[in-house]
Amino acid sequence: MRFVRLLLYTAWLTASHVQAAAVFAHFIVGNVPTWGLPDWKHDIRLATKAHIDAFALNMAYGWYANEDTLALAFQAAEQENFQLFFLLISLIKRYSSSSAYFQHKGGPFVSTFEGPGNAGDWNNIKAQRGCFFVPDWSSLGAIPAADATDGVVDGLFNWASWPWGNKNMTTFIDASYLQTLNETGKPYMMPVSPWFYTNMPGYDKNWLWRDDDTWYQRWQQIWYLQPEFVQIISW
Numbered sequence: 001m002r003f004v005r006l007l008l009y010t011a012w013l014t015a016s017h018v019q020a021a022a023v024f025a026h027f028i029v030g031n032v033p034t035w036g037l038p039d040w041k042h043d044i045r046l047a048t049k050a051h052i053d054a055f056a057l058n059m060a061y062g063w064y065a066n067e068d069t070l071a072l073a074f075q076a077a078e079q080e081n082f083q084l085f086f087l088l089i090s091l092i093k094r095y096s097s098s099s100a101y102f103q104h105k106g107g108p109f110v111s112t113f114e115g116p117g118n119a120g121d122w123n124n125i126k127a128q129r130g131c132f133f134v135p136d137w138s139s140l141g142a143i144p145a146a147d148a149t150d151g152v153v154d155g156l157f158n159w160a161s162w163p164w165g166n167k168n169m170t171t172f173i174d175a176s177y178l179q180t181l182n183e184t185g186k187p188y189m190m191p192v193s194p195w196f197y198t199n200m201p202g203y204d205k206n207w208l209w210r211d212d213d214t215w216y217q218r219w220q221q222i223w224y225l226q227p228e229f230v231q232i233i234s235w
């Protein structure tokens with residue numbers, strides 16, 4: 001049985017159009033200002049065991065603990081041969097040359113959470129930093145996001161990974177990205193998440209999205225669609 005599975009896996013790899021498939025986990029840096037080096041190393045080892053390739057570090061611009069936290073994160077990642085990348089451009093110059101910074105097609109990989117209003121800045125930023133830019137501009141939808149600023153993106157991420165109401169999660173939105181990006185040969189980063197809940201009265205946000213078997217179903221969908229990148233929301 002194991003052998004058959006190995007054969008099937010090999011056949012899948014051979015048939016796959018994917019060149020450099022990688023799985024990332026979204027990581028909210030603001031949750032861990034108290035972490036020391038051993039904490040970072042512990043979680044990085046867990047992520048490595050789960051075959052996660054990198055943490056997508058979500059940091060708030062100007063947050064007081066960014067510097068100290070990133071210094072530890074990169075120290076741990078370098079020691080553990082793990083990779084990290086940013087959802088923020090302001091600190092990239094300092095860290096993109098680290099052996100732990102995730103690179104793709106010769107440039108440091110960068111994503112964002114929303115921010116399509118700044119799409120016009122990215123031609124300049126890319127010219128200066130040479131980064132591989134895969135934002136989440138879900139609020140625009142696949143086609144406008146792909147077309148923004150004459151197609152400045154190098155690929156797209158999408159945040160829609162939870163079913164609404166009592167429905168099951170479908171791949172309709174993923175398909176819109178795959179089809180749109182396929183025309184220009186750019187990679188899609190597909191989201192997967194076990195569940196979602198938010199309660200932030202200050203932002204008037206208080207809801208829960210159904211989980212149940214979403215995690216399982218979503219991985220089946222990923223396996224079927226074989227996007228180049230997957231991002232787990234969240235670590």
Ligand SMILES: *[C@@H]1O[C@H](CO)[C@@H](O)[C@H](O)[C@H]1NC(C)=O
Nearest residue numbers: 166167168169213214216217
């Ligand atoms: C959702 O999927 C489960 C199986 O995983 C199935 O039993 C259920 O009927 C589905 N629900 C809907 C609304 O399609």
Ligand SMILES: *[C@@H]1O[C@H](CO)[C@@H](O)[C@H](O)[C@H]1NC(C)=O
Nearest residue numbers: 175177178179180181182183
């Ligand atoms: C992408 O385009 C190729 C040919 O242009 C086609 O064979 C393939 O099915 C397309 N994939 C998707 C997901 O649309």
